[in-house]
Amino acid sequence: MSDSVRIIEMGPRDGLQNEKTLVKPADRIAFVRALVAAGLRTVEVGAFVSPKAIPQMVGSDEVMRGVAQLPAEFHVLVPNVKGYEAARAAGAKVVSVFAAASEGFSRANINCSIAESLERFKPVVAHARSDGIKVRGYVSCVLGCPYDGEVKPQAVVDVAKSLWDLGCYEISLGDTIGVGTPLKAREMLRAVAGDVPVARLAMHFHDTYGQALANLYAGMEEGVRVIDAAAGGLGGCPFAPGATGNVATEDVVYMLEGMGIATGIEMEKLLAATNEISRLIGRPPVSRVVNALNAKKKRANRE
Ligand code: HMG
Ligand code: MG
DSSP: OOSOOEEEEOIIIIITTTOSSOOOHHHHHHHHHHHHHTTOOEEEEEEOSOTTTOGGGTTHHHHHHHHTTSSSEEEEEOSSHHHHHHHHHTTOSEEEEEEESSHHHHHHHHSSOHHHHHHHHHHHHHHHHHHTOEEEEEEEOTTOBTTTBOOOHHHHHHHHHHHHHHTOSEEEEEETTOOOOHHHHHHHHHHHHTTSOGGGEEEEEBOTTSOHHHHHHHHHHTTOOEEEEBGGGOOOOTTSTTOOOBOBHHHHHHHHHHTTOOOOOOHHHHHHHHHHHHHHHTOOOOOHHHHHHHHHHHHHHHO
């Protein structure tokens, strides 16, 4: 497992979309700047979705423009052609469409069935192709759904394959409510890898039940090398009640570096970015690594 792993930073999007405190675009730009300075090379910075659904992401166009000159690749969510056009106008080079493996979540999140969502993505992908914009695809609820309960691997395979066949360059598999355990994660990833090349899969695991690192490790054993994570473990989805944030970027970096896999991320700078955004939203970080390092610093300052 000594080859490289690509981390896609989710903090400014998945991280902030569920926070009660709205973070203004200027502060989101500063957050992205700090993340890039820490060494993150791919960052999801916003969403062009209904402002009624997710007021936290209003101003994503301003954020896009504010970070355009930074040396990183920026992603944004788009649910339909309207969102796509707004993203393109703001200079997006990569957009992400998002489907679900369960009908209940699809309906709650984007107000349509899985099949309807895939139809909606077709023109998005077609426009993107002619505009030279890359499209990433998400599948939510790959290990369980807050509305429908158990989700079978085949349901994930079907949606992942549809997104792949549509033309998405990478498929990110979301354990949206963080209920998965390693053997289930492995079984699901193995099933999807039967239809989508494993090199084009990403793991997007929320850490609600504290299983995300173990699940990521199981996925790495299957050969998956792309990990979505959020600084400090920020995040959640307003349409996934009870779900907490993505696996913390710091926790992932600590695990990978401990395995001898260089991430190119400077922990000190990442910690500073997390502590600042946590101060702004008025909520301490949940990441174990962040808390351990902050406590260590405090002790060192006292000595
Ligand atoms: P709808 O109500 O069915 O859509 O919502 P509609 O087409 O009937 O439009 C309703 C209104 O929304 C209209 O405005 C549209 O113009 C507007 P009105 O006439 O009422 O003033 N509208 C838009 N505005 C801005 N940007 C747009 C847009 N589209 C329509 N793109 C819709 C359907 C998909 C729009 C809505 O349900 C929505 O925006 N949902 C987004 C939900 C969301 O962002 N969820 C969080 C992200 S997903 C996630 O977190 C999971 C993930 O992390 C992976 C994982 O963890 O599993 C990715
Ligand atoms: Mg998510």
